[in-house]
Amino acid sequence: MASTTPKVLTVENMNPHIREMEYAVRGRLAIRAEELRDELAQGATNLPFNKVVSCNIGNPQQLNQKPITFFRQVVSLCENPDLLEPEKESLVSQLYPIDAIQRARQILKDIGASIGAYSHSQGVPALRKSVANFIAERDGYPADPNSLYLTQGASAGVQNILSILTQNEKTGILIPIPQYPLYSATLTLLGATPVPYYLDEESGWSLDVEEIRKTVHEARSKGTDVRALVIINPGNPTGQCLEASNMQDILTFCHEERLLLMADEVYQTNIYEPEQRPFVSFKKALMEHPQRDTIELVSFHSISKGMIGECGRRGGYFECCNLDKGVTEQLYKMASVSLCPNVSGQIMTALMVTPPKQGDPSYELYQKEMTGLYESLRRRSKKLEAVFNAMEGVTCQPAMGSMYLFPRIRLPEKALAKAAELNQKPDAFYCDQMLEATGVCVVPGSGFAQKDGTWHFRSTFLPEESLFDEFCGHLKDFHANFMAKYK
Amino acid sequence: MASTTPKVLTVENMNPHIREMEYAVRGRLAIRAEELRDELAQGATNLPFNKVVSCNIGNPQQLNQKPITFFRQVVSLCENPDLLEPEKESLVSQLYPIDAIQRARQILKDIGASIGAYSHSQGVPALRKSVANFIAERDGYPADPNSLYLTQGASAGVQNILSILTQNEKTGILIPIPQYPLYSATLTLLGATPVPYYLDEESGWSLDVEEIRKTVHEARSKGTDVRALVIINPGNPTGQCLEASNMQDILTFCHEERLLLMADEVYQTNIYEPEQRPFVSFKKALMEHPQRDTIELVSFHSISKGMIGECGRRGGYFECCNLDKGVTEQLYKMASVSLCPNVSGQIMTALMVTPPKQGDPSYELYQKEMTGLYESLRRRSKKLEAVFNAMEGVTCQPAMGSMYLFPRIRLPEKALAKAAELNQKPDAFYCDQMLEATGVCVVPGSGFAQKDGTWHFRSTFLPEESLFDEFCGHLKDFHANFMAKYK
Incomplete structure (x- = not known):
């Protein structure tokens, strides 16, 4: 009888x-990709590929991207402060550059206790100060350490802000289509109302303020309390990068329509056309706006992206501008229930924003690593974009930023029919077939939402450069075979 | 005009x-304690103490408890895999014992990528396997790595389980009074209904199943959908430790009343009367219960407590027994939105449960550190308990486990009147006065809830042993002065 007892939950x-x-x-x-990886690990020989390549997620170190040496040296010393004892100096100085040793000493002093202790719930004050200095230098306008909240990755920060914004199920948050699905997932979890606005693919996924205004008015006329606008810049999955003038319009729009602005800027250093389209932070844009003291802005950054790619460590921060003082106290209370963001992620966040300076022993290697990674990412982005654009029925906007391309695929009737037969969306069907044929895992456009009747997928361009041509070849062959089969 | 624009949020x-x-x-x-600490750091000389002692939170390394050497060595090597290169071996082997080097190599191999990569959302499979082996060895019954979810501390796991349990505002969760306020805070956040049950102070904070049954029936008769029971064992803030026979009764009760059991077992190695009252896990108790295949149990553990005390790293796990398969898939989906628990915390979780073995080079030091910390904690617990029990109007149950004492204070009428005048609860008033007089920060019993008309506070016994007598002296003097003033 026991086995038939129905579950409580x-x-x-x-x-x-x-x-x-x-x-x-x-x-x-x-x-499914993990299952295939396990099969290969267990010696399966019946698959048409010999490895699974995860292009579904921006996870560079999983694809063998090397971590930045200096950052890891400092963290490693912070973990094992015994190495900083004077009697070990002669050995340790042969393994670590002096600036890494000095930096680790400084960080441990700043923390004031072991990195194994809970810190301040907003993050260690001295580490927040480093972040504030970085923002001031990046933008040319000061930042207040007390307005910064260190977080376990940007995702945790986004979830907290969406949560505090949600008064009830009528609370509406404007999210881009296509969007990184953290936003839609979190709004679903909170029971709030996502208010989608569309990016225009043909003009490079641009954002038209007057289009968003129509969306806001329509949603409000139906009783939705639209109170915040989410912007992902550089875009995910779309890779677009906003122009400074467009950003001023967006801020004016937020002011006029009484919207809090959430700026997801985790790809701010993944900029591939820096002359034509440099990254401008919304904090800087706000400081140059007439309503600089009024518009409520929360902007997010992360250690998971850029060239640093320390995803597994879970670190990041958000900065609050012009938020109600009572609201920031509530944000602190929220943070305190989870006690603190992990201290190793906090340290890495501070390191990311205070790398070795010219003249420091580690400067040259740091520069070489960063430039090497950056140039390589840019080359791979251009190469994959060209591959997609050369495919039959595929068009792909360039990635001005981020780690992704989001090609549009036009599938033959027979493929649409086959997908319908399998009760799958056409883009999901295409991506399934790609995985089973090549071992490459991407994400169907429907996972990000897209304009009705269009189909896309998102792929990172993170596979190692030495294997990149082979990777592109697999995609080309797959697509040609798919089209041949279903045409 | 700008300054008068009302805030959106x-x-x-x-x-x-x-x-x-x-x-x-x-x-x-x-x-307030942090403000006082800042004042002292800025050179304030007008305070009646020269340091702030945070006994409000179980944060041992903040009070200078040394981390376990072997664990930190391994994590430090994982952070800087350059140290594992053959050409560095002659230097590194002078700084690290060979078993730490081997362990770091094994962990990096198990992870299969850098620790900077996102892992499996449930945690690295091989590290989960280590945890499963530990559970099997602890309890004498097997554990399935696929039923384990590594988390960013136990708190994150508790929040996830409470969230998935909450169908609507009628969902009721039984929580002990007094309780660690993560539970009440999370239920408030979720809009679920806390259903309090009382622990009996006079009998050592014991738990009477028939009392809980009455509570369940009463809540159900009022329309609350009571579906889970939270037990904190060893208790927080109360320090009690459950008897095996009582645990069997609790499981029978859960079966009869159709309750999922959440067992918060983060203090499982903080056991101070191991002969009379050893720790028994609810997993083991379940395996010895006739309904072992039926009763739904989720149990939680953490790297923040025990002798390891790696709070700032945010690591832990929960184990699911007899959960519906669909529910565990939903738990995976939830975890995946946050991508993964931080990998450093995952590694520390695995290290905690697979320490050096007899014969390993690091075994002796590990044992010495663990035993030293344990014996010291036990001594401090007994000493502080005696201090409290010697105070006028104070009674304190012994801590059979955990890191806390929860003395009951009986305050003179004049003190109650003064608290009322200040619009404070009497226990909050007492704790405020203690902080301002001694720099010692504890938590009023009202923060954990308590039987009406009784007043308590929670204090850790974590101040360093070399300073412990001085610490106790400050508390004694404060209490004597307080009583003299208000008697």
Whole structure:
């Protein structure tokens, strides 16, 4: 009888918001990719490929990108402060450059206790000060360490801000289409109302303020309390990078429409056309706007992206501008229930924004590593873009920034029919076929939402450069075979 | 005019659940303690103490507890894999024992990528396997790595499970009174219904199943869908440790009343009367119960407590037994939105459960460190308990486990009147006075909830042993002065 006892907690009676939540970046296809990886690891020889390549997620070190040496040296010393004892100096100085040793000493002094202690819930004050100095230098305008909250990756910060914004199910948040699905998933979890606005693919995924205004008015006329605008810049999955003048319009729009602005800027150093389209932070744009003291802005950054790519460490921060003082106190209370962001992530966040300076022993190597990674990412982005644009029925906007391309695919009727037969969306069908044929895992456009009747997928351009031509070749062959089969 | 523009987001229109949430462990008093610490750091000489002692939170390394050498050595090598290159071996082997080097190599191999990569959202499979082996060895019953979810501290796991349990505002969760306020705070955030049950102070904070049954029936008769029971064992803030026979009764009760059991077992190695009252895990108790295949259990563990005390790293795990398969898939989806728990915390979790073995080069030092910390904690617990019990109007149950004592204070009428005049709860008034007089920060019992008309506070016994007598002296003097003033 025991085995037939119904469960207390079931999919039917659990939190319905969690049940309805979707997150395709690590969804069904990614789970299938892991199964295939396990099969290969267990010696399977019946698959048409010999490795699984995860292009579904911006996870550079998983694809063998080397971490930045200086950063890791400092963290390693902070973990093992015994190495900083005077009697070990003669040995340690042969393994670590002097500036890494000095930096680790300084960080441990700043923390004032072991890195194994809970820190201030907003993050160690001295580390926040480093971040504030970085922002001031980046933008030319000061930043207040007390307005900074260090977080376990940008995702955790975004979730906290969306949560505090959500008064009830009528609370509306403007999110771009296509969008990184953290936003839609979190709004579903919170029971808030996503208010989608569209980026225009043909003009390079540009953002038209007057289009968004129509969306806001329409949603408000239906009773939605639209109160915040999410902008991902550089774009994910789209790779666009906003122009400074466009950003001023967006700020004016936020002021006029009474919207808090959430600026997801985690790809701010992944900029591939820096002359034509440099990155401008929304903090800087705000400081140059007439309503600089009024518009409420929260901007997010992360150690997971850029050239540093320390995803697994979970570190990042958000900066609050013009937020109500009571609201920031509530943000502190929220943070305090989780005690603190992990201290190793906090340290890496501070290191990211205070790299070795010219003249420091580690400067040359740091520069070489950063430039090497940057140039390589840029080359790979251009190469993959060209590959996509050369495919039959595929068009792809360039990545001005980020780690992704988001090509549009036009599938033959027979492929659409086959997908319908399998009860799959056409882009999901295409991506499934790609995975099973090549071992390459990408994410269907439907995981990010897209204009009705269009189909896309998102791929990183992170496979190692030495294997990149082979990777591109697999995609080309797959696409040609797919088109031949279904034409 | 700009300065008078009302804010978009205000305390009045924000998420009301966050506004209502309370978390006293890092609440008003702890914020005041930080202010005092800052004043001292800036050279203040007008305070009646020369340092602030944070006994409000179990944060041993903040009070100078040394981390376990072997664990830190391994993590430090994982951070800087350059040290594992053959050409560095002659130097590195002078700084690190061979078993730390071997362990770091093994962990990096298990991870299969840099520790800077996102891992599996449930945690690295090989590290989960280490945890499963530990559970099997601890309990004498197997554990499945696929039923384990590595987390960023136990708190994150508890929040996830409470979230998935919450179907709507009628969902009721039984929580002990007094309780660690993560539970009440999270239920407030989720809009679920806390269903309090009382621990009996006089009998050592024991738990009477028939009392809980009454509570369940009463709550259900009022329309609350009571579906889970939270047990903190060893107790926080109360320090009690459950007897094996009592645990069997609790499991039977869960089966009869159709309750999922959440067992918070983060203090499982902080056991101070191991002969009379050893720790028994609920997993083991379940395996010895007739309904072992039926009762749904989620149990939590952490790297923040025990002798390891790596709070700032944020690591831990939960194990699911008998959960619906669909529910565990939903738990995976939830975890995937946050991508993964930080990998450094995952590594530390695996290290905690696979320490050096007899015969390993690091075994002796590891044993010495662990035993030293344990014996010292036990001595301090007994000493502080005696100090409290010798105070006028104070009684204190012994800590059979955990890191806390929770003395009951009986305050003179004049003190109650003074508290009322200040619009403070009597225990909050007492703790405020203690902080201002001694620099010692504890948490009022009202932060954990307590039987009406009784007043308590929670203090850790974590101040360093060399300073412990001085610390106890400050508390004694304060109490004597307080009683003299208000008697």
